[in-house]
Amino acid sequence: MTAMLETRALTVRYGRHTAITGVDLAVVNGERLALLGHNGAGKSTLFKAVLGFITPASGTISIAGHAPGDRGARCAVSYLPENVAFHGALTGREILRHFARLRGERATVADPLLEKVGLAHAAERAVGTWSKGMRQRLGLAQALIGAPQLLLLDEPTSGLDPVSRRDFYALVDEVAARGAAVVLSSHGLEEVQNRTDRVAILSNGRLVADGALAALAAEAALQAQIRVTARQGEADALQGRIGGRRCNGIAVEVSCPVPDKFELVRRLASDEAVRDIDVRLPTLDDVYRHFSERGRTEE
Amino acid sequence: MSAVVRIAATTLQEIRIARRNRWAILATLLLTAFSLSLALFAAGQSGQVKADTLTLTAASLATLSVYLIPLIALLISYDAFSGEMERGTLALALATPLTRSELCLAKFLAQIAVVGGAILVGYGVAALAVALPARGATAAGLAAWMRLTATSLLLGAVFVSLGIFISALARRTGTSAALAVGLWLLLVVLYDIALLGALVAGGDGLFATRIFPWLVLANPADAFRLFNLVLLDSAPVAGLDGLARNLPVPPTAVLAILIGWLLAAVAGGIAAARRLKP
Structure with a gap:
């Protein structure tokens, strides 16, 4: 199977600071990968490099065969940033309809998606009045528009209560079952246990583990x-x-x-x-x- | 085709935001209030001068708009990109197929629409107030009014694109606000004062006759005012505007200066937006 996302010897620098060093990572269709790491380990930087926001110092990134940020890659990727934000004066429906148009979909896909993430009741209200969890779910709905082939979710469950968290992973499963590759970052293994196929651990910008959770536990031989x-x-x-x-x-x-x-x-x-x-x-x-x-x- | 859809969708969304933020209504009220009061003042004077009321109003509005329109345009546009960078909404938009140039163009169109709407409503109301009573409007007065409206839209466009350029350069709202205030002061206030000072100091030499007129025209705000005044023979002019009586170029060439500023600022805005790292 060809990789949906593949990075080779990826190194990213911010000025003198090296945020990511020589990361080799591949995610195939239908696979759910959890990207773990402490604060500042390089998770968000990796996402931004994949999105084409940051140019790597060296190494390559390929998204379904496209370079980051080019037309093919933009159409294939959906992104949910850490601490997702929207313009507070707009309603949930207005925001979602807008993103649908940007992704070349009909604006009418917005309402079923709002229903799906449990926000139909708040669709008419300005997002500025919403709770953090609701905004997070709107961010997820935005990432589900169309049929993304690669979902990049940066700490998607922060700010979600346990019930919303379970619903969230159910949606992720649905997307992966359709054949999309999902990369989600998180702080702890407990949370992603049984919910992802593979775990990659970043530490100080280096990839220190990459494999199924059981295999990693055996390898650690604690x-x-x-x-x-x-x-x-x-x-x-x-x-x-x-x-x-x-x-x-x-x-x-x-x-x-x-x-x-x-x-x-x-x-x-x-x-x-x-x-x-x-x-x-x-x-x-x-x-x-x-x-x-x-x-x-x-x- | 899909690029057109993305630009149109983003333009409409930006206009919606400007309306929700009360910017659109505020700009319209401000311009209407000022142009109405100038129109009523001109109507009171019309017996004493040979010009008709509409021409007089156009002349005084041209002088006022030079301050007001750049201010309104910069206030609306100064945080176009820096605000989105700070709020964190830019990353989300740029992760979609929407490109930075498309986003820049959409913001530009939306803000032109807001500033333009305020100008059309404000000037329109004032024109009606003057023209409706008997002998308020003449053909010459109407022509002056149309010129004023068209060039005001162009002036608004120049400063909106300058504001967007600043917002993409600064990346922080605080910095872009400071830059916008600085730019307004420089182009609208200090520039003329500095030139007048140089003129007084330089006397009637080469500077006054050959360099000074071009320096005045190089400023978009001055170019706008001179274009409007040069075509109003009957309106009283004073100060720097005395130049209106002996411009070194034909009046239409002055328009080219404004368009040049507009194109340069839009190009600068797109170039700066391309370098943003959300």
Whole structure:
């Protein structure tokens, strides 16, 4: 399958500051990619380069075979910026009808789209009076006009409540099922779990991970953390037997590979000096932090 | 074809915004109030001068419009791009097939429509107020009025495009507002004062006869005023406008100066808009 979006050795600079360094990324039709990274990792910069707003210092970008910003690319791409804004004096319907015309669609596509994102009731009201979540949904409706082949969504769920968030991902699935490629950026893995096909992690402008979430978790091979609380006055002796790291006067923390955790717990449970055991398995946030920090130390 | 649709849609949207912001109504009220009061003042004078009321009004309006129309045009256009950059609405529009040149052209057309509408209504109301009573209008007076209206539209277009140019250059509304005020002061107020000063200092030498008239004409605001006054034999002129009696070029050539400014400003606006990074 040919890639809908492909970047090769993409490097973007703002003056002396290098925002993105040598990023190779490909997204195919029907694929949902989550782009993760801390603030300033280069997510928005990557989007702007793909849109043709910023000229890369080196490397190439191809959108369905077109260069960023040219006619073919503009027709193929839809964009929802971070903190989407509209002119507050216009109504939702006026704004959506306008974007439909800009995309070469009939203005009548606006009303069904407003219905779809749950804004039909507010269509006649000036957007200046809307809540942030409503504006975000209008931004999404705008990005769904026509049949975009590549959807670029920059932190699309910020400001959405959990219900709207679920509805939002349902819409993303619909677009991807139609064959569009979707790239959405987010702050955390928890949110995109089970909702995207692949995860790419940017750290300080470098791509430090790219793959399915399960594969990334396995690659990280993170350890289970077991916190053992000792009986009064026995902490030192306990640490002598099981090793690990002393947390405070009475607790010791040990770690072990996830598959071995039960054996360790069984052994700890039979130790007379142990009063309590607390097992913490690595979360998706730990996986994310693992890759993100790896990128920083490589700096 | 689709480019025409995009430009038309954006123009209508921009006009809608200008109407919602009350800019359109404010500009119209302002121009109507000023031209009506000048017309009524001229009507009161008409017994004492040989010119008819419409001609007199056209002459005084030409002098007033030089200040007012650039001001209104710049107020409407100064944040055309910088405002959108700050609000963050530009990225959304430019991610669609709409190009920067198309957007620039659409903004220009919309703002011309707003300024032009204000001029047509304002001058029209004043003309009716003068012409309706007996012996208010003559053929010469009507011709002067038409010239004034047409050149006012051109002057408005020049300053709207200058404002759009500024807004794309500055990228911040604060900066573009300062630039707009500066430009207005420079072209409309300080330029004439500086030239008069130079004229007084230079005496009757080469400067006064050969260079000075061209320097006056190079300013779009002065070119507009001189074009209108030079064709009004009967209207009283004073100060810099004395030049109207001995222009170095035919009056129609003065129009070419205004059109030259317009084309240069539009080209500058498009070039600056192309360099914006939303």
